[in-house]
Amino acid sequence: MTRTRLYRHGVLESEDFPVADVSEHLRDPDSVVWLDLCGPSEHDLGPLAGELGLHELAVEDALQAHERPKLDRYDSHCFLTAYAVRLDQRTGVLATTEVDAFLTPRALVTVRADDGFDMDAVVERWDRSPQLAKSGVGFLAHGLIDHVVDSHFDAVQALDDDIEELEDLTFADHPDDRALHRRSLALRKSLVLLRRVVLPMREVVNTLMRRENDLVDDTMMPYYQDVYDHVLRASEWTDSLRDLVATIRETQLNIQSNRLNLIMKKVTGWAAIIAVPTAVTGFYGQNVPYPGTGQPWGFWVSTAVMVALSLGLYATFKKRDWL
Template structure:
């Protein structure tokens, strides 16, 4: 467990034991951050009793794959968001459950590989906002989450544009490799949409004036700025989906065009070969014909084969059939 104590907008203490939490959260001049990584059900139950958290919110933490959301209870908020973590080239969504009370921000994460050091750096980089207490802490966390999502969709968009450029190269890359990259990109985008698009609804609830969460707070414009990034992420995702659909349709059209070109060339060569076959078959008859048994008959058939083959090739070439 990691802890921080802000008092009157100043950082007073870090990494203090859990036994001191109850003494700090009762003072409205304080803002306490508590970070739990893979807590046990008993730990969550004890924390819920300490902060008077709703039992349904505590149950949601224990359930896997919650949808990004915000639940408003009488004395606290429960927020579920997904941070972006990279495992090599693979995108891994990391769930963060957040309890927001008047004097405490509790983050719960089940992925130990998810590091919140960047969130702490953002808090330390804006000490002039620390006087806003828990709203300041929540803003730093959500700002970090949204920025990570925005950066991921920008990376996905750049990869989609690279695929689009490859489609029109004179010598396209390996077809199987291109198909695999296209499939992985579409799969990643579909997974990412599930955790990014609900953020619009989450911030819509958080910014709603009737809720009173940010009413009259100095932090309201800062949350609005994060919301703008959420909207940009959603817009980029929609355009990315359209781009991937266009890339797929273009690739299918190119495959059909290339298949038609191949069939056209094969048909043209088959026609060129068919004429000499017909001529030589005619001269191979077992009945008398003009030139039968004469040397000039052989040369006549050879000239006829050559002339007709060249003529057919020239006609097909002029019509772009070869």
């Protein structure tokens, strides 16, 4: 599956033309071409790499999955690897989708392993700002990176909402401890994964903005600066949420510990109250004569002693909030 676009003098002239026409269009110095490849093989990228002068290491990275987010510079082009993310609100699990891109002076080639990356959203961004198309590859690369960074920002915001809900559940009257632990662990894993794809984007965007790359002109520089600001906010927000999840986890353990201590305190208090009549009856149960033996008043005296001591202990524990 391939998609193509041709811009000439900053105007969209053609799209979905055959890949074989790319070389012909690039002969015109005023043309800029976008080519999108979905699930290509080495055989598909080979001829294109020869025509555009793509480095063999960059081609190898484009065909292999699970590369880290990065921007590699070669003599004739740059190679970009980035990840869009999507959060499952029900489970708190974060899904990532890789997209690779070759950035030449007059061509942008995007490579995707499957349809998981929403390229239609990137095309919509390009179509919303046709006045910027004169900036060429810098304009096309901005739409791609902006979509990726926005997915990071949306995921961070959704995780923030989930963590606020987790905080409310932590202080509920009857919390489900097992569900809370499972949910907090899922959120923590998602934040760790999100941090891995967000933090390297700072260097990616910063490198693209350098003058020596000749990819970003003065028109696009403020837009890249805005994307860079979003990357910084997303990375800082991710770090703060990781600390917050760790704090919530510690709070959960502290609440469980306090609840256990309260239970043990109450059980110990009642055990002490029960021990008083046990001690009195045990004393009177000796096989020796004792005051009131065989007399009704002896029974009533022992009963009164047990009741008085038990009530006295109960009142003392209640006053000290031990019961």
